[in-house]
């Protein structure tokens with residue numbers, strides 16, 4: 041048995057398809073959804089833990105790739121470096137879970153680790169390298 | 176009741192000056208009315224803190240022994256190329272310069288980890304920077320190669336000189352295409368997934384002086400944590416755009432060129448900036464005091480976020496192709512709520528410019544003036560305004576043969 045934690049990003053045309061069902065039935069995988077965010081008409085994002093034997097896992101991943109789902113390995117740890125943050129808010133509209141948020145009166149940004157699914161998207165959005173990952 | 180700048184300066188020296196920020200003046204004027212507020216308040220401070228690509232610094236490194244002529248040669252600071260088309264040991268480091276070996280967008284989207292903006296931040300932070308140069312020998316400048324460490328405290332001059340800063344209003348960027356794009360306005364999600372803006376709105380300097388009645392050549396300002404001056408209008412200064420009834424431009428309009436002693440500045444207010452998929456940049460903190468010389472000048476400083484409208488522009492096609500198309504308009508009060516409704520969709524908004532930091536600058540400048548550390552200056556020349564007839568030109572390409 042092997043476990044993989046990944047973030048799956050679905051293009052909007054795939055959102056209403058029973059992909060996890062196929063992973064479970066056709067590839068004999070155990071799919072544990074850790075967090076999900078789906079906006080109709082947009083992208084969907086699932087943070088999942090998938091377990092099964094290596095061969096089924098590889099095949100399952102290939103199936104997802106063929107469908108056009110992008111797969112990012114889940115990073116272990118996201119760190120928000122407060123002293124580097126300029127509170128610009130550039131990361132906010134990218135963060136799918138609201139782990140990065142701003143208090144609108146002070147316009148100060150903060151990071152709630154519990155809400156973070158470690159998708160790493162904010163790293164691309166932050167111009168001041170105030171977010172770091174460790175794998 | 177008109178005041179003069181020298182009267183205000185007298186008050187500053189006596190410690191009697193009344194200074195408020197461009198946010199605070201809104202409430203004061205609402206409560207007391209324009210006339211009384213203009214009598215009471217002497218200075219309104221404005222500020223902005225955002226990426227400003229047309230920025231850079233010139234340095235004079237001092238002569239080596241034997242001498243080298245950098246002019247006409249090639250030189251690098253921490254491997255980032257600097258401009259050498261000047262005198263023997265004068266160089267200019269531009270905010271967007273990249274090391275030759277940076278992969279740029281070859282691995283898309285490029286990370287742009289280090290470039291000119293970061294060199295400037297490191298220099299200001301007092302770090303040693305690696306300087307390397309190759310040139311040609313002359314009878315008076317025989318040396319061809321130089322490799323050394325330099326430090327801001329050991330060089331003759333380090334002057335921040337930015338040809339275009341503090342844009343008066345700016346586009347709101349969206350992406351109408353089906354794929355994610357990486358722009359100078361940040362990461363834009365497909366299908367109108369988000370909207371990025373970049374202005375301090377009601378705190379922003381030129382939005383509080385829409386017709387440039389007090390800000391002009393010679394205006395003393397807060398620049399990068401030190402003191403600087405407005406030296407000219409910025410490049411692409413474009414005052415004749417559409418404006419609202421109260422004079423607020425509805426698109427990018429005026430801008431300023433600024434200068435100041437880099438040795439007095441701080442890395443907290445000059446930040447190297449890495450914009451994924453786009454390049455490097457320098458984020459600059461600017462604060463400008465507006466002397467309340469009369470009621471009209473005060474009235475303009477009372478502008479509120481909901482009165483400042485920005486054009487929504489598609490950065491997937493319209494902007495790159497140079498189509499001047501505005502697909503909507505939105506005001507800064509809406510943008511700052513974090514969500515706008517556009518084309519029947521709720522679109523989340525985010526900013527590249529930091530309102531929290533702009534506020535901090537407006538407060539610092541207010542305190543400098545209150546404590547008598549910062550006197551105001553009289554502009555020596557006005558910036559071109561709405562009667563200038565300026566029209567922004569696009570490049571006319573002509574066949575070379």
Ligand code: SF4
Pocket residue numbers: 118134135136137138139140155156157158159160161162163
């Ligand atoms: S990694 Fe960043 S973008 Fe992703 S959930 Fe965590 S904070 Fe948000």
Ligand code: SF4
Pocket residue numbers: 124125126127128129130131132140149165166167168169170171
């Ligand atoms: S993008 Fe970076 S600097 Fe800006 S608020 Fe987010 S973490 Fe802070």
